[in-house]
Amino acid sequence: MSGKPKLHYFNGRGRMEPIRWLLAAAGVEFEESYLEKKDDLTKLRKDGSLLFQQVPMVEIDGMKMVQTRAILNYIATKYNLYGKDLKERALIDMYVEGMFDLNEQLMDYDYLPADKKEQHFANMMDKATNRYFPAFEKVLKDHGQDFLVGNQLSRADVQLLEIILMAEEFKPDILAKFPLLQSFKARISNVPAIKKFLQPGSQRKARERPENVPKVLAIFE
Amino acid sequence: MSGKPKLHYFNGRGRMEQIRWLLAAAGVEFEESFLEKKDDLTKLQKDGSLLFQQVPMVEIDGMKMVQTRAIANYIATKYNLYGKDLKERALIDMYVEGIFDLNELFMNYEIQPADKKEQHFANMMDKATNRYFPAFEKVLKDHGQDFLVGNQLSRADVQLLDIILMAEEFKPGILAKFPLLQSFKTRICNIPTIKKFLQPGSQRKPPTPEEDIPKVMEIFF
Numbered sequence: 001m002s003g004k005p006k007l008h009y010f011n012g013r014g015r016m017e018p019i020r021w022l023l024a025a026a027g028v029e030f031e032e033s034y035l036e037k038k039d040d041l042t043k044l045r046k047d048g049s050l051l052f053q054q055v056p057m058v059e060i061d062g063m064k065m066v067q068t069r070a071i072l073n074y075i076a077t078k079y080n081l082y083g084k085d086l087k088e089r090a091l092i093d094m095y096v097e098g099m100f101d102l103n104e105q106l107m108d109y110d111y112l113p114a115d116k117k118e119q120h121f122a123n124m125m126d127k128a129t130n131r132y133f134p135a136f137e138k139v140l141k142d143h144g145q146d147f148l149v150g151n152q153l154s155r156a157d158v159q160l161l162e163i164i165l166m167a168e169e170f171k172p173d174i175l176a177k178f179p180l181l182q183s184f185k186a187r188i189s190n191v192p193a194i195k196k197f198l199q200p201g202s203q204r205k206a207r208e209r210p211e212n213v214p215k216v217l218a219i220f221e
Numbered sequence: 222m223s224g225k226p227k228l229h230y231f232n233g234r235g236r237m238e239q240i241r242w243l244l245a246a247a248g249v250e251f252e253e254s255f256l257e258k259k260d261d262l263t264k265l266q267k268d269g270s271l272l273f274q275q276v277p278m279v280e281i282d283g284m285k286m287v288q289t290r291a292i293a294n295y296i297a298t299k300y301n302l303y304g305k306d307l308k309e310r311a312l313i314d315m316y317v318e319g320i321f322d323l324n325e326l327f328m329n330y331e332i333q334p335a336d337k338k339e340q341h342f343a344n345m346m347d348k349a350t351n352r353y354f355p356a357f358e359k360v361l362k363d364h365g366q367d368f369l370v371g372n373q374l375s376r377a378d379v380q381l382l383d384i385i386l387m388a389e390e391f392k393p394g395i396l397a398k399f400p401l402l403q404s405f406k407t408r409i410c411n412i413p414t415i416k417k418f419l420q421p422g423s424q425r426k427p428p429t430p431e432e433d434i435p436k437v438m439e440i441f442f
Contacts, residue, residue: 051356052319063311069290070314077307086298090284093291098273135272 005030005060008044010216013205014107015068016056018159020204022072024197025158026079032203038219069100076155088150095136095148095156099163102132106166110208111217121170128167133178136160140180146187153191161188169207226251226281229265231437233429235328236289237277239380241425243293245418246379247300253424259440290321297376309371316357316369316377320384323353327387331434342391349388354399357381361401367408374412382409390428 005023009016011034023030035041035055045053051066058065061078065071076082083089105124112120139148148156164185167174175182189198197204208216226244230237232255244251256262256276266274272287279286282299286292297303304310326345333341360369369377385406388395396403409415418425429437 051315052322052352061308063308065311065315067315067318070311070318073314074307074311077310086295087282087284089298090286090291090295093294094272094286094288097288097291101273131273 004028005058007032008035008049008057008059009055010035010219011205012208012212012216014056014216017205018068018103018162019056019058019071019075021158021162021197022075022079022081022155024203025153025155025191025193026075026081027193028075028079030203035219038221041219072155081153081155081158083150083154084152088154091149092154092156095139096159098132098135099156099159102128102163103159103166106163106170109170110210111213125171125174128174129177132163133167133175133181136184137178137180140184146184153188157184157188158194161185161194166207225249226279228253229256229270229278229280230276231256231440232426233433233437234426235277235429235437238426239324239383240277240279240289240292240296242379242383242418243296243300243302243376245423245425246374246376246412246414247296247302248414249296249300251424256440262440293317293376302374302376302379304371304375305373309375312370313375313377316360317380319353319356320377320380323349323384324387327384327391330391331429331431332438346392346395349395350398353384354388354396354402357405358399358401361405367405374409378405378409379415382406382415 005028007016007019007030009032011032020030035044041055044050044055044057049064050057051064054066056066056068056071058071060071060074065074073082083092102124105120105127109117109120109124136148145151147153148160161184164175164181175185188194196202226249228237228240228251230253232253241251256265262276265271265276265278270285271278272285275287277287277289277292279292281292281295286295294303304313323345326341326348330338330341330345357369366372368374369381382405385396385402396406410419417423
């Protein structure tokens with residue numbers, strides 16, 4: 001037993017990617033076990049390893065944790081990325097929940113049937129540029145600090161960077177109207193643990209290639 | 222200013238109901254401001270009161286909190302319904318996230334088009350009886366304690382009771398195969414603050430009658 005957290009998921013972003021980001025930002029090394037076919041998921045289920053028969057599942061500190069938010073809450077608290085008090089945590093939670101909502105939309109896109117893609121794309125770009133990014137631009141503007149909450153790095157900053165980079169993959173100039181988010185992106189990208197995660201060869205996953213989508217869906221159906 | 226939390230939502234369950242349950246279980250009195258037409262939502266949006274232009278919104282301790290989980294996390298922490306340490310919190314989070322997933326299925330049932338309702342119903346009943354309730358029955362069986370986590374009342378117990386009662390509205394005998402959940406239900410219903418919330422005249426909301434659903438949808442869409 002290595003003592004490192006062990007992530008169980010398919011070899012792609014999906015719902016595990018925010019967890020990879022957070023562990024990386026915290027400087028925590030982790031291992032991964034990839035599901036490649038339905039049998040791999042069935043085996044985990046029969047083992048009794050999955051509380052609700054689903055992945056993500058992360059083996060950490062003697063637990064088999066499931067549910068993305070539960071896992072992220074645990075990691076964020078353990079590694080001091082969750083603010084210093086209840087009020088900071090409230091702000092972090094609000095911001096992060098908004099990001100989760102946008103992330104759902106961005107994540108779903110690659111798995112949609114072709115005839116639904118265009119409308120979904122328009123809707124998610126609209127939400128990003130008219131609902132979520134303006135809210136975070138305003139947060140940064142109002143306090144003038146380098147980080148979203150409490151003048152120190154938190155999970156909110158890590159998840160916002162992740163979402164910004166994902167959105168830019170869909171629309172490279174999506175931050176055009178958000179100067180503070182642009183400098184935020186540069187700044188957080190340069191945090192050493194995050195800079196390392198952004199380099200080739202890290203455990204950060206690429207966007208799903210269209211030809212792989214059926215194979216991924218087959219694991220979960 | 223009364224000092225009581227003030228809930229902004231339509232006069233129905235939706236995403237606010239679990240917050241009402243949590244406040245009630247904690248013995249916290251709260252006020253409610255109901256959105257009745259689209260203008261009511263527009264006004265709140267123009268006020269700058271809604272971080273992501275959405276409700277639920279709860280005015281509490283000088284904040285205008287949005288995002289159901291952020292609000293629930295804050296209330297649970299403040300009123301000691303979130304376990305006593307990080308490990309208990311991890312368990313609570315896992316359980317509560319599973320309950321959230323089942324709650325989404327229940328919530329979405331009412332707004333399904335007529336031709337999709339039957340399949341949705343079958344799916345949600347299947348998930349309740351074959352995925353979620355067995356998991357919680359096992360938790361209670363494995364430790365033999367009265368509460369889900371840490372031998373004391375937590376948000377997990379409150380949220381599980383909420384979801385059991387909702388499931389029974391759809392299928393009265395749904396706990397037939399779950400004797401421990403049946404006794405859990407009786408036990409948690411008898412906690413004084415919860416017992417009070419379950420009585421007529423409390424701020425607990427009934428299911429939205431089918432004929433009122435279009436009116437509710439109009440507020441939000």
